[in-house]
Amino acid sequence: MPPNFKKSILLTGAGFSKNFGGLLSREMWSKIFAHFQIKSLPNARKLLQENFDFEDVYSRVINEPEYADEKEVFQKIIYECFTDMDRTLECYRPVSQEFYKIQELISLFAGSSQEIGMHFTLNQDLFLERQRRNRGLGLGGLDYKPYWEAIDTGRVNPNQFITLPNKEWLETYQKTHLSTWNDYNYVKLHGSLGWKSSDGRAQIVLGTNKPDDIVKEPLLNWYFKLFKEALFRPGVRILCIGYGFRDQHINDILLEAIGLNDDFELFVISPESAGNFKERTGEKIWSHVRAYFPFTLNEIFPTAQDPLHFYGDILKFFPKR
Numbered sequence: 001m002p003p004n005f006k007k008s009i010l011l012t013g014a015g016f017s018k019n020f021g022g023l024l025s026r027e028m029w030s031k032i033f034a035h036f037q038i039k040s041l042p043n044a045r046k047l048l049q050e051n052f053d054f055e056d057v058y059s060r061v062i063n064e065p066e067y068a069d070e071k072e073v074f075q076k077i078i079y080e081c082f083t084d085m086d087r088t089l090e091c092y093r094p095v096s097q098e099f100y101k102i103q104e105l106i107s108l109f110a111g112s113s114q115e116i117g118m119h120f121t122l123n124q125d126l127f128l129e130r131q132r133r134n135r136g137l138g139l140g141g142l143d144y145k146p147y148w149e150a151i152d153t154g155r156v157n158p159n160q161f162i163t164l165p166n167k168e169w170l171e172t173y174q175k176t177h178l179s180t181w182n183d184y185n186y187v188k189l190h191g192s193l194g195w196k197s198s199d200g201r202a203q204i205v206l207g208t209n210k211p212d213d214i215v216k217e218p219l220l221n222w223y224f225k226l227f228k229e230a231l232f233r234p235g236v237r238i239l240c241i242g243y244g245f246r247d248q249h250i251n252d253i254l255l256e257a258i259g260l261n262d263d264f265e266l267f268v269i270s271p272e273s274a275g276n277f278k279e280r281t282g283e284k285i286w287s288h289v290r291a292y293f294p295f296t297l298n299e300i301f302p303t304a305q306d307p308l309h310f311y312g313d314i315l316k317f318f319p320k321r
Contacts, residue, residue, distance in 0.1 A: 003116050005230040008237055008318055010109040010119040015242020015270060017123050019102075019297040021088040025244070029054040031081045038077065041070040082124060086193055089127040099131070101301045101311070108318045109239070110184040117184045118230050120223075122243065122250070124192050166198040167218040174222070187223050189214075189250075211249045224253075231257040237265040237290065239318065241297065244270070245281050258288050265290040267317060269297065291317060 014024050023031060029052050032038065038045050044061050051057050061067040061074045094100065106128075111117030121128075165173065190210070197217055214220045231238065231253060238254075245251055257264050266289045270277065273294055278286040293300070293310050300308045 003226075003229065004114065005233070006109065006111045006115040006117045007233065007235050008109055009230055009239070010106065011238055011240045011243055012119070012121045012123060013240070013243030014123060015244065016121075016297065017089060017125050017127055018242060020092040020127055021085070022123070022125060022127070023085050025054060025246075026052065028081060028085070029057075031084070032057075032077060035077045035081065037073060041074055041077075043067055044070050044074050082193060086125045086127075089125050090130060092127070092131075098298070098301045098303050101307055102297055103131075104320075105311075105314070107184070108315075108320065110321070112183055112321070115183075118187060118226070119184065120187045120189055120227055120230075122190050122247065124188065124190060126193055128186060161194055161196040163196045164198045164217065164219045170218045170222060187226060189220065189223050189227060191217070191220060210247065214249075228253055228256075231264075232260050234261045235263055236261065237267060237317065239267040239269070239314075241269045243268075244272075245277070245285070251281070251285070255284060258284060264288055267291050267293075267314070269293045269295065269300070269314075271296050271299075 014022060016022075018024055029048070032054055033045075033048050038048070044057070044067060047057050047060060047067075048054070051060075058074075058078060062071055067074070106119065109117050109119055198219075214224055230236070236257065243250070254266070266285065268277065268289060268291075270292075271294060274292045277289075277292065291313065293314070295308065295310065300311055302308070
């Protein structure tokens with residue numbers, strides 16, 4: 001029997017963390033291009049000069065033979081850039097009711113004793129783990145006491161890796177430990193800083209081969225099955241905050257959900273204009289957008305001011321418990 005997921009689902013992307021010091025894709029490209037070691041990688045540097053999609057560059061450097069001699073250093077540069085971004089996020093300190101209200105917004109997607117609340121994210125940073133002391137679903141039954149203690153104190157070290165469970169362990173966990181699910185679950189679909197694959201590789205899903213990377217990792221493969229189970233039901237409404245709709249494997253799941261249930265509803269918070277969004281994502285997705293809020297979270301929740309009145313509109317669709 002599938003889990004009893006709450007029908008209000010939250011999905012966050014890079015534009016969510018941007019509000020607290022995170023980087024969007026174009027800014028991460030700049031961060032990588034400015035790295036002091038890039039000069040020592042002439043082929044990768046030339047590719048970055050020609051291609052401003054850093055994930056596409058990453059895939060080519062990792063997979064194409066002509067970059068084989070530069071692959072290891074380039075991977076190191078990527079991880080250092082993500083770690084630098086995470087250090088910036090670590091320094092974020094709420095100074096007013098702003099973050100309190102953002103936490104209130106997130107809490108709208110918590111479940112109850114009767115239903116399981118789900119917050120899916122495409123981000124690999126540790127911002128919410130530090131701010132909310134969240135523990136990623138699927139790891140709760142593992143003996144990672146020092147790692148969880150670091151989260152509990154807000155002092156997570158992304159360079160102290162934990163190794164993810166293999167398929168056999170995970171199958172046992174799913175059969176016997178799902179009662180550990182709580183009313184709010186934070187699910188990192190693309191992995192996380194500080195995670196190593198079950199075969200020992202650093203586990204961050206980047207590039208243009210994301211579906212293949214996800215299938216290879218038992219935990220992430222399970223996460224995507226949960227994502228589908230949560231979405232492929234009647235009456236589901238999903239709030240997307242800071243997701244640019246540029247990951248085709250995510251869009252395909254959303255499109256499948258739309259095809260399965262005509263009452264599926266999308267709610268979008270993004271500074272992109274609605275017209276540009278519609279043109280870029282297509283009519284099928286746009287036809288199921290119930291509300292579009294062309295703002296950043298910082299604009300909806302300005303520092304030391306009351307929230308923008310649009311927050312009241314959001315609460316009408318996702319009321320407080």
